[in-house]
Amino acid sequence: xxxxxxxxxxxxxxxxxxxxxxxxxxxxxxxxxxxxxxxxxxxxxxxxxxxxxxxxxxxxxxxxxxxxxxxxxxxxxxxxxxxxxxxxxxxxxxxxxxxxxxxxxxxxxxxxxx
Amino acid sequence: xxxxxxxxxxxxxxxxxxxxxxxxxxxxxxxxxxxxxxxxxxxxxxxxxxxxxxxxxxxxxxxxxxxxxxxxxxxxxxxxxxxxxxxxxxxxxxxxxxxxxxxxxxxxxxxxxxxxx
Numbered sequence: 233x234x235x236x237x238x239x240x241x242x243x244x245x246x247x248x249x250x251x252x253x254x255x256x257x258x259x260x261x262x263x264x265x266x267x268x269x270x271x272x273x274x275x276x277x278x279x280x281x282x283x284x285x286x287x288x289x290x291x292x293x294x295x296x297x298x299x300x301x302x303x304x305x306x307x308x309x310x311x312x313x314x315x316x317x318x319x320x321x322x323x324x325x326x327x328x329x330x331x332x333x334x335x336x337x338x339x340x341x342x343x344x345x346x
Numbered sequence: 347x348x349x350x351x352x353x354x355x356x357x358x359x360x361x362x363x364x365x366x367x368x369x370x371x372x373x374x375x376x377x378x379x380x381x382x383x384x385x386x387x388x389x390x391x392x393x394x395x396x397x398x399x400x401x402x403x404x405x406x407x408x409x410x411x412x413x414x415x416x417x418x419x420x421x422x423x424x425x426x427x428x429x430x431x432x433x434x435x436x437x438x439x440x441x442x443x444x445x446x447x448x449x450x451x452x453x454x455x456x457x458x459x460x461x462x463x
Binding site: 268278336337 | 350352395
């Protein structure tokens with residue numbers, strides 16, 4: 233079975249500063265990896281995903297993530313955050329081709345300080 | 347494309363009543379839909395996988411008689427919380443997987459906030 237660990241439950245950062253949200257996973261099989269964002273009282277919106285190919289994945293809103301197989305990590309980064317990036321961010325994993333059940337991390341609350 | 351809606355967006359009910367939540371894929375067909383539950387400041391917990399035309403598959407610890415799931419068409423799944431109690435108060439989110447062309451991606455609805463008094 234897969235598991236996802238988001239090491240930081242809360243990350244405060246000043247506006248226009250860079251940010252990294254960490255995600256590590258464990259799995260005995262190859263996986264697909266996702267980052268979702270959730271604004272208050274809303275559902276989840278896909279930021280980016282890694283299925284195969286280039287390990288650097290670019291997503292919406294200026295976010296990117298790098299898949300590191302040796303470190304089993306998929307950290308999310310943004311070079312300069314905005315107030316509007318304040319939200320909850322979830323890392324998720326599913327087994328490779330043929331599977332579609334997602335396992336979510338506990339989430340990281342990103343708070344952008346003006 | 348790939349829009350999922352939920353109705354209602356919020357509901358308040360008395361203890362003991364039943365509440366039905368709808369999940370619709372608006373612009374695609376979804377053979378499989380998922381129902382999640384999210385407690386405040388916590389992650390999403392998968393409750394069940396809803397398959398069109400067949401019985402839902404429930405995760406361990408989820409009472410199938412309490413959380414009734416019906417996936418009657420390729421665009422609609424419903425979750426009925428029967429005899430709701432205050433401990434059932436939560437944020438319920440559905441997601442849908444495209445019948446074709448969507449790969450492993452799930453598309454999420456906006457969620458339904460259930461408050462049981």
